[in-house]
Amino acid sequence: DAGVIQSPRHEVTEMGQEVTLRCKPISGHNSLFWYRQTMMRGLELLIYFNNNVPIDDSGMPEDRFSAKMPNASFSTLKIQPSEPRDSAVYFCASSSPGTDEKLFFGSGTQLSVL
């Protein structure tokens, strides 16, 4: 299995631009999570889906952030408009009931907003 695949690996953009981060979970996993990692705040859970349905988006910082999961094999996290304070590493993770609560993480997207 290729694991959780995230793209792009790095993203540099200017303030005000739209940014879209992508995630392909492990095949067969039915839960998907988006985390953000910064030096100041550590790892924060932004949103998670179960069976493609958003279960808890209370961690999404504000309306500029949105996430979708149109099918079991794809999810996006969009920031519009982006701001310098959004600079962070964004991780996607997936799991299934059979993984006994274990999360499988992607390699992350390093986002820099100038």
Next chain:
Amino acid sequence: AQSVTQLGSHVSVSEGALVLLRCNYSSSVPPYLFWYVQYPNQGLQLLLKYTSAATLVKGINGFEAEFKKSETSFHLTKPSAHMSDAAEYFCAVSAFGGYNKLIFGAGTRLAVHP
């Protein structure tokens, strides 16, 4: 609600010395507890997990952790540090049936010096 507190954002040990990384949790329900490791520029990898079976849990790379309900602790230990153990370590908690939603601590960066 669950939360995790990791005592010490940085720990430094000599190669061959005991590694002790501290984690205390708060949970209103019986918790599942995890330790993850993050190497530079990589996603998180599971070291070990406690899911209400044996209180002493053995993980990969010689690490182990003991669940102590009376102390609400889940400290990570390794008898002899290796240079390759230098990384950031995260303690995490989730609730059974919580769609594998993990709440992470702030992390502890472990440095190993010769």
